[in-house]
Amino acid sequence: MHRWIRYLGRLGLSLALLLLLALPAQAGSVDWRELPATEEGKQWWDAGSLRRTRDGNLSVLSRYLPPPEEEGRPRLGDLYVMELDCGQKLYRDTAVNGVPRFKADWQPAGGDQLLDAMIDAVCAAGSDLPA
Template identity: 65%
Template sequence: MAGPVDWREVPPTAEGRQWWDAGSVRRTREGTLSVLSRFTPETDPEARPLGSLYVMQIDCDQKLYRDQQVNGLPRWGAQWEAAGQDALISSVIDAVCSADLA
């Protein structure tokens, strides 16, 4: 059962803004975390911002992630990835893994 929606924004970057939903965090059978996140790319101030919703699986021990769903569509066989130079993904991983969600 999902908890209440609790969007938490990580620091924005030149690429855009990202939030994660503390109410959606769940531990998987594999011991990783699953979380709903939302990304809005940086756009022209006159343009209507378009965003995407992701269900991310996060391996806190190895600091890896994979997107299991994008805008409600499953990503079968999604591979684990490191955040690399993506500061938004790194911030989401750090925030989710360090959150006190008990």
């Protein structure tokens, strides 16, 4: 009898774990904000991913789509997790297409209108986030 109770307990625990694993994952809301397109391409940033880092900078998910090739074929875009230093107007890509970039260097926008617009828009939106 004692064996049956242990068996039923294990079976119940296994079923409970299976049910938990079958539940849909709850992802955060995605709120893509499109920046004005330039010759460099198109870029969006996700307002739902905007966060402060431990250093007080901003972190945001962005999507970049380069301009089509001359043959008119669309090119694949990339997803970036960017960290922005709004005070110095610098950025660094901490992940590209899901692959972390440890110790990524800080860079200026360097005249790239998309990056300038990105830094301005994200820094304005993140200015009211707690430090």
